[in-house]
Amino acid sequence: MQRVKIERVESDIHAIAQFGFNEADRGVYRQGFSEADMAARQWVRDRFEELGMAHRMDGAGNVIGRYGPAEGPDSPPCVIIGSHLDSVPAGGIFDGVLGVVAGLECVRVLKENGIVPAFPIEVIGTSEEEGRFGGMLGAQAMTGHVTLDWLDTARDEHGFMLKDAMKAAGLDSHDVLHAYRRPEDIRAFLEVHVEQGPVLDTEKTTIGIVEGISGVFKWNCRLIGKPDHAGAAPMNMRSDALMGMVDFAHEISRIIDEEGTDKSRITIGHVALKPGFPHTVPGEADFTIVGRDLDEEVMQRLSDACRRVLSSIARKHKLKFEYEEMSWLKPAYCDEGIRALMERKVQELGYSYRTMPSGAGHDVQFFCNHTRAGMFFVPSVNGVSHAPDEWTHWSDIERGCQLLLECVTELACGEDVAAGMAVSG
Ligand SMILES: [Zn+2]
Structure with a gap:
């Protein structure tokens, strides 16, 4: 040899x-x-x-x-x-x-x-x-x-x-x-x-x-709430965009358990809060979602689940949810x-x-x-x-x-x- x-x-x-x-x-x-x-x-x-x-x-x-x-x-x-x-x-x-x-x-x-x-x-x-x-x-x-x-x-x-x-x-x-x-x-x-x-x-x-x-999809997401005074707005009267995003982040492992495979990945890699001031409730959370799997049908299920979960979280937190699919690579x-x-x-x-x-x-x-x-x-x-x-x-x-x-x-x-x-x- x-x-x-x-x-x-x-x-x-x-x-x-x-x-x-x-x-x-x-x-x-x-x-x-x-x-x-x-x-x-x-x-x-x-x-x-x-x-x-x-x-x-x-x-x-x-x-x-x-x-x-x-x-x-x-x-x-x-x-x-x-x-x-x-x-x-x-x-x-x-x-x-x-x-x-x-x-x-x-x-x-x-x-x-x-x-x-x-x-x-x-x-x-x-x-x-x-x-x-x-x-x-x-x-x-x-x-x-x-x-x-x-x-x-x-x-x-x-x-x-x-x-x-x-x-x-x-x-x-x-x-x-x-x-x-x-x-x-x-x-x-x-x-x-x-x-x-x-x-x-x-x-x-x-x-x-x-x-x-793995195929990859990339979303730009936006949760829009209300930028209130962090002292004056009671906790139960807020539309806090960050809270919505964090709730979604916690749902990622469940989404993968239910809809994905051991090859699935979902990542929030970039986050920007607006106005981004310590004494203001975040009125807007802009973030990315990148999802991957080796099977395009699974990618589709993951992306459907992300949309569903984000919509329901938005309702719960009185937020508006918008997203744009930036790319979908098979x-x-x-x-x-x-x-x-x-x-x-x-x-x-x-x-x-x-x-x-x-x-x-x-x-x-x-x-x-x-x-x-x-x-x-x-x-x-x-x-x-x-x-x-x-x-x-x-x-x-x-x-x-x-x-x-x-x-x-x-x-x-x-x-x-x-x-x-x-x-x-
Ligand atoms: Zn390389």
């Missing part, structure tokens, strides 16, 4: 962590199309070059290294190993980067063992996954989920336009549309990522095979054949594993309805991510890379291909 070498993976992760590293909070600042982000992309291209891979940056800023048969009209479909190179502000060193360097290590191992795959392997560092401009630009572009209108109008939270950010990075936003890849040119998409949650670490399990990415399911392959390989390797949903969004979700896509997680210590103290033990990184190598070898080298995984067309 070919083995990955963890020292090389470790050294790659530390090298990329230098791009956008902030000494003060020890976090990584590599937001999409920033200087640090583009420098990290160049660093990865230099590694492609070292490995003798054909490489390019596409119109969306994705960096693509290819090992095996060259691109051309008759070339077989490729197996993609991809994840993102950008980070959130004050992010960690593993988020996204792991999925790219794991791909580099797979190619390195195959190459040093003289194995040239029948199906090309592409290692891709996707662009702007963390949503600085509100999407997952690189993955969306590759799978045809970008419109010109959005490219022309998207801006970040400081009002900085996507097209200007791309221009500063030497890219033309209209070229994003050239990054599209046809499904028939892709044999599979694989992503390995840190879990970013506490499940694997708590259970002392090494690998989490992802069933799918769940995306990983391919059963790829999941079965991952499961068989993880059993052969003897690592502990479980299947699980991904509550967080990832590049893979756009490939789910585009090609056969699969993803697995390695543990995040204490579930920490999107923070400087994000950590994954090197022994777990090593196992994740080894599992990826086993999967990609089978998919790209065409030997012992799992049932139902034979190349189509």
Whole structure:
């Protein structure tokens, strides 16, 4: 069996962590199309070059290294190993980067063992996954989920336009549309990522095979009461908007018990009280509700229940209830054949594993309805991510890379291909 070498993976992760590293909070600042982000992309291209891979940056800023048969009209479909190179502000060193360097290590191992795959392997560092401009630009572009209108109008939270950010990075936003890849040119998409949650670490399990990415709905809600004097208004004569919101918060676990599953999540993540003055009864509570589940019908039941419960609470507290659904993203399911392959390989390797949903969004979700896509997680210590103290033990990184190598070898080298995984067309 070919083995990955963890020292090389470790050294790659530390090298990329230098791009956008902030000494003060020890976090990584590599937001999409920033200087640090583009420098990290160049660093990865230099590694492609070292490995003798054909490489390019596409119109969306994705960096693509290819090992095996060259691109051309008759070339077989490729197996993609991809994840993102950008980070959130004050992010960690593993988020996204792991999925790219794991791909580099797979190619390195195959190459040093003289194995040239029948199906090309592409290692891709996707662009702007963390949503600085509100999407997952690189993955969306590759799978045809970008419109010109959005490219022309998207801006970040400081009002900085996507097209200007791309221009500063030497890219033309209209070229994003050239990054599209046809499904028939892709044999599979694989992503390995840190879990970013506490499940694997708590259970002392090494690998989490992802069933799918939970769908998400987001509401902006408003409870409107009366902003009375906090001394003059008796307790039983108030219309206190905060009390209504808090009653709803207490109902969330019951809503999930009755209408949801163990994969359901409902979160009030942002709250603003008006007028927000210590001596005034809150006349208005503005808050967000974000709900998730892996099943769209369950999402519907959760959202119906939220509406019902909020309406009845509003009546009880003499409040007016308004809401606006800001977004509704459907769940995306990983391919059963790829999941079965991952499961068989993880059993052969003897690592502990479980299947699980991904509550967080990832590049893979756009490939789910585009090609056969699969993803697995390695543990995040204490579930920490999107923070400087994000950590994954090197022994777990090593196992994740080894599992990826086993999967990609089978998919790209065409030997012992799992049932139902034979190349189509
Ligand atoms: Zn990520």
